[in-house]
Amino acid sequence: MARISVLGAGSWGIALAVMLNKNGHEVKVWSHRQSQVDQMNDTHTSDKIKGVKLPESMMFTADIEDASKFADVILMAVPSKATRETAEKIKNFVNANQIFITVTKGIEEETLFTQTEILEDVLGKDKKICVLSGPSHAEEVVLFKPTLVVAGSIDRQTSLFVQNLFMNKYFRVYSSPDVKGIEVGAALKNVIALAAGMSDGLGYGDNAKAALITRGIKEISSLAVAMGGQAETLAGLTGVGDLIVTCSSLHSRNRMAGYYIGQGMTKDEAMEKVAMVVEGVYSAKAAKMLADKYDIEMPIVEIVNAVLFDGLDVKKAVHELMTRSKKDESSDLEW
Secondary structure (H helix, E strand, C coil): CCEEEEECCCHHHHHHHHHHHHCCCEEEEECCCHHHHHHHHHHCCECCECCCCCCCCCEEECCHHHHHHHCCEEEECCCHHHHHHHHHHHCCCCCCCCEEEECCCCCCCCCCCCHHHHHHHHHCCCCEEEEEECCCCHHHHCCCCCEEEEEECCCHHHHHHHHHHHCCCCEEEEEECCHHHHHHHHHHHHHHHHHHHHHHHCCCHHHHHHHHHHHHHHHHHHHHHHCCCCHHHHCCHHHHHHHHHHHHCCCCHHHHHHHHHHCCCCHHHHHHHHCCCCHHHHHHHHHHHHHHHCCCCCHHHHHHHHHHHCCCCHHHHHHHHHCCCCCCCCCCCCC
């Protein structure tokens, strides 16, 4: 069994900590808020996932040095905008034998780095780093409902180690070497989910959502492949699988934020109402910059950016998407 520190006490970090604890590992959860640590220590409950009793054997701390030095495995579950800052905090306390797992989904706007690239940039390229991703809402994982995800690393042994770390009869883990494909799919599906939520908020129904999911995976796949990812990955759990659940689930904070925008709220009002980190908002600009960098046509991503940051009316946004110039569905097919 391993000693694991989960950095980040949001709903996803807590859910994975509970799952790892169930697998028999020693688990310590770090939060930067002492009040949250005190609550979890005193009551073994979390306001991030209500109604769930946290195991008595789980540990909680606000001391990041303690969390870093305790662990064989460090699981990064902080919001994407806090990944670099958190990595900087731990870099003097970690060692070459530890394995780092990121479960955060997002692209850093300033550098256009994925989460593993941020960790490599701060901690060093010699570190063993893995990404864990897939269609996996915390609210279901913490209740041990069947979930399938992918552990991706450029090092096969690291991927297999993480697979074994999490695998049980509730939580099935596949291995993959396609880190780039996994991370691009993970980050950009949140942007498409915002669009799906806007459509729901406007009352446009299932046809429109199915179109957004289908054309959305086309946009994501095109960009991922241009960046060095594999198309097969985007047809799997971390691509179309994650996109479907994020665009359709009532648990999806990105879909809900989009829904409120479709109902007439501003971006800031929608994020405040959701009351959780809406990663798609932080990844939207980066997605558009990547599309420009790699010269990939991504009309849904462009329209989402225009609604979020340029004040485009959401109904007009749909009109612009629907009245784009006519074209073939696939440019790869011959007549």
